[in-house]
Amino acid sequence: xxxxxxxxxxxxxxxxxxxxxxxxxxxxxxxxxxxxxxxxxxxxxxxxxxxxxxxxxxxxxxxxxxxxxxxxxxxxxxxxxxxxxxxxxxxxxxxxxxxxxxxxxxxxxxxxxxxxxxxxxxxxxxxxxxxxxxxxxxxxxxxxxxxxxxxxxxxxxxxxxxxxxxxxxxxxxxxxxxxxxxxxxxxxxxxxxxxxxxxxxxxxxxxxxxxxxxxxxxxxxxxxxxxxxxxx
Amino acid sequence: xxxxxxxxxxxxxxxxxxxxxxxxxxxxxxxxxxxxxxxxxxxxxxxxxxxxxxxxxxxxxxxxxxxxxxxxxxxxxxxxxxxxxxxxxxxxxxxxxxxxxxxxxxxxxxxxxxxxxxxxxxxxxxxxxxxxxxxxxxxxxxxxxxxxxxxxxxxxxxxxxxxxxxxxxxxxxxxxxxxxxxxxxxxxxxxxxxxxxxxxxxxxxxxx
Numbered sequence: 262x263x264x265x266x267x268x269x270x271x272x273x274x275x276x277x278x279x280x281x282x283x284x285x286x287x288x289x290x291x292x293x294x295x296x297x298x299x300x301x302x303x304x305x306x307x308x309x310x311x312x313x314x315x316x317x318x319x320x321x322x323x324x325x326x327x328x329x330x331x332x333x334x335x336x337x338x339x340x341x342x343x344x345x346x347x348x349x350x351x352x353x354x355x356x357x358x359x360x361x362x363x364x365x366x367x368x369x370x371x372x373x374x375x376x377x378x379x380x381x382x383x384x385x386x387x388x389x390x391x392x393x394x395x396x397x398x399x400x401x402x403x404x405x406x407x408x409x410x411x412x413x414x415x416x417x418x419x420x421x422x423x424x425x426x427x428x429x430x431x432x433x434x435x436x437x438x439x440x441x442x443x444x445x446x447x448x449x450x451x452x453x454x455x456x457x458x459x460x461x462x463x464x465x466x467x468x469x470x471x472x473x474x475x476x477x478x479x480x481x482x483x484x485x486x487x488x489x490x491x492x493x
Numbered sequence: 494x495x496x497x498x499x500x501x502x503x504x505x506x507x508x509x510x511x512x513x514x515x516x517x518x519x520x521x522x523x524x525x526x527x528x529x530x531x532x533x534x535x536x537x538x539x540x541x542x543x544x545x546x547x548x549x550x551x552x553x554x555x556x557x558x559x560x561x562x563x564x565x566x567x568x569x570x571x572x573x574x575x576x577x578x579x580x581x582x583x584x585x586x587x588x589x590x591x592x593x594x595x596x597x598x599x600x601x602x603x604x605x606x607x608x609x610x611x612x613x614x615x616x617x618x619x620x621x622x623x624x625x626x627x628x629x630x631x632x633x634x635x636x637x638x639x640x641x642x643x644x645x646x647x648x649x650x651x652x653x654x655x656x657x658x659x660x661x662x663x664x665x666x667x668x669x670x671x672x673x674x675x676x677x678x679x680x681x682x683x684x685x686x687x688x689x690x691x692x693x694x695x696x697x698x699x700x701x
Binding site: 283286287290291350351354357358360361362365389390392393394395396397398400401403404426427430431433434435437438440441442444445446448449453454 | 505506507508509510511512513514515516517518519521522529532533548551552555559564568569571572575576578579580581582690694695698700
């Protein structure tokens, strides 16, 4: 939302292209087993981050991936066994889904929610799925904020154990129920139940960069399966 | 507030959809925390569905009592599945168990007319069993599963041999029983906790 003014006319990538890219990357991540391919994928994605103007995020992801690799190849072999046991799965898993998280971050950072909703509508997702899904995605940051407030309030008292879980969960549910009530009323007032097809002031268009992104994603998918055939 | 309006139709309306969205977010966050915790130790992975059942009882039961209509649980499951899929964390096995658990839970709610606490508890216990798909490949494709993991281990010791040996030691029939039973038992306990909290907080405040 902060970046709305910067990408007023069109987003960096068309939302549909971004979602397709996410799908392709998921396929690659699940099927691939070669370190070089993984490395290439992360490099290309960092490049995409830079093209979209997310220099800081791109840098953080690059360092993060480097950190994971160093951890796995240099630290774990010499680290105490118990430490390696504890974090080995976590790091290998983080490395595995790293590209997916990158694309997800790209979508969250550069594409406002209304573009995503429009993209889902264009793909004829049922309205009954689009509304709750977009509410869910918008509510995650709210949950983080709420929990922060609750923890601040708890600092003054000594709450621990099961009472702590209750003390976090109950206010969270309270505010969630209230938000649902208010948001529901607001949405109904603004015509969410109108059965007529929705119109939009935004127009989605595939541009050259979208085609390039999808083409690169497809190349990666093909490369994965070509490598797999070679291995068998 | 919600008691004043008369429920005339069983179709999901705008407000119901938003309620589902918000409680799905809470469900997903709790689910995700235990998904991450599962990576710390093999036993956490096997008990993960149980832990999730214990802690997601409250959001599930509130959703079930606030939206007494068909589809609420199904949409919640669908959203969780989509987000997990988008972050690359769903395998085919968990997709199948999760989807069938959602459908079964929905059918039980339909059969018990959405209102009964017992019915909702049973549907929640079944819904919770859906998460067993995550460690289930250990038993389903025992050989190829461990082979695949050790291939990854070969690529620079990604997973330490120790973890692997603990894991294969745990893949017994007894543990399979624990895996399936844990979410059912803890799911019922989770529902009872939710009931206690309902009495203590939510009914007084008029939320349910």
